Amino acid sequence: MQIIYDVVVAGGGPAGCAAAISAARQGARVCLVEQTAMLGGNGTSGLVTQIFGPKKHFGGIGVEVIDSLRARGGVGPTVKPDVYWWVPYQNEALKLLWDDMVSESGTELYLCTKLIDVEKAGAQIRSMTVAGPEGCFKIGGKVFIDTTGDGVLSCFAGEEYLLGDENGATQAPSMEAYYANVDFDKFSEFIQRELSKAGSYVGIFHNYIAKAVRNGVLRDEDLHHPGAYRIGDNLALMNVGHVYGADCTTAGGLTRATLAARKLAHEYLAFYRRYIPGFEQAVLVSTASWLGIRESRRIVCRVMITYDDKKCYRKFDDAVMRFAGGSRTDLHASSPKREDYQRYFTLFTTDAVPPDPEDYCTLPYRCLVARKAENLLVAGRCLSADRETQAALRVMGYCMMMGQVAGSAAAAAVRENTVVAEINVPTLQAWLRDDGIVNI
């Protein structure tokens, strides 16, 4: 069976959903292929139930998602109405919202369908082979968008990619978990009390973690402890523990890392119950259905956006969206070594220059355009960037913006009957601005 669409989107996370919706709204015949049974990617399957968006220049489908979550009563108890940069939400609310928005856009959706190969003719991708419940079949298309997070489609299509630092080490993954029965008043008092002594939120936990290791409650001394986020009245989203040295691009590596991460969620429950006020009665309600991967393949597109671009607020002629400049970035350590943690801490806090609210960087359209396949665009976590810039742009707010750009660009290529590198960029920029994505 071969079905042919204008635009084929692989991966239904924040970037892929936004890509499919924007392409379909521009009139293209679109399909979205997702390997799990739900849309939302790491924001639903990964239990990362809080959207980090940019403080400025956030717009388009990402903002629509937050407004719709609010209208449906799906955001957390502590969210203020005019805040878009940090929005905790109910996981089920976002699952349903993506179902609705993707369906209403006219996108044809294939859940439980995994991309397993790609067929090319010369420089064009002709189809993807997918494995669904009925077996394998092909989905053909004019333009393809890789929003798999791990760059799977680009990798199958023979695009070059980078993985990790000079030794191939990536930011360590973590498995998110929900702990219920948390007394947040007590927890907040504890944090306020300890903050002046420890100097930072992460620092508060260092002594307790060291003590827990000595007492056999935790196995490893992981200094980087993002901790608990309040997402319901008594419900905490826990970002605790990293799996250092994981290779998430092989089945064996991903399996080992997943088992280790699940164990950590139980270890940290014991840790919190014993040492952290407010968590005495906490219960582990659920771990995420997968390991949260912060960094894997970074696809090499026509332009790779760099940390220097970010630090010097570089503007490109083919700008398709804006993002925050300055040196602050969230590059999690790839090893438990103290110097690796210190590097993270420096980039995120002490030496980091926060973004100038009056200025901005731009992402060039060429950053989404594949080098080899003429009908391939790349958006989301696997974007064409160096590690420091990927670490800043991998949050869901930016992923939705990148996805929307890719979807609109794909629709433009179909409409103009041209390869993705040759679409009329000023027209794309104008479409995006009309749809809430400020660019030039």
Ligand SMILES: Cc1cc2nc3c(=O)[nH]c(=O)nc-3n(C[C@H](O)[C@H](O)[C@H](O)COP(=O)(O)OP(=O)(O)OC[C@H]3O[C@@H](n4cnc5c(N)ncnc54)[C@H](O)[C@@H]3O)c2cc1C
């Ligand atoms: C532990 C952790 C905590 C985080 N915390 C936050 C936070 O608090 N706030 C925030 O905004 N961001 C956070 N992030 C970052 C954010 O969640 C991700 O970077 C973001 O979801 C990436 O979006 P994406 O659409 O590019 O990829 P993903 O969300 O990974 O979505 C990719 C989709 O592609 C699908 N897919 C992959 N391969 C295939 C295939 N072969 N066939 C079919 N489908 C496929 C996947 O199933 C998935 O649904 C966190 C990340 C991690 C790991």
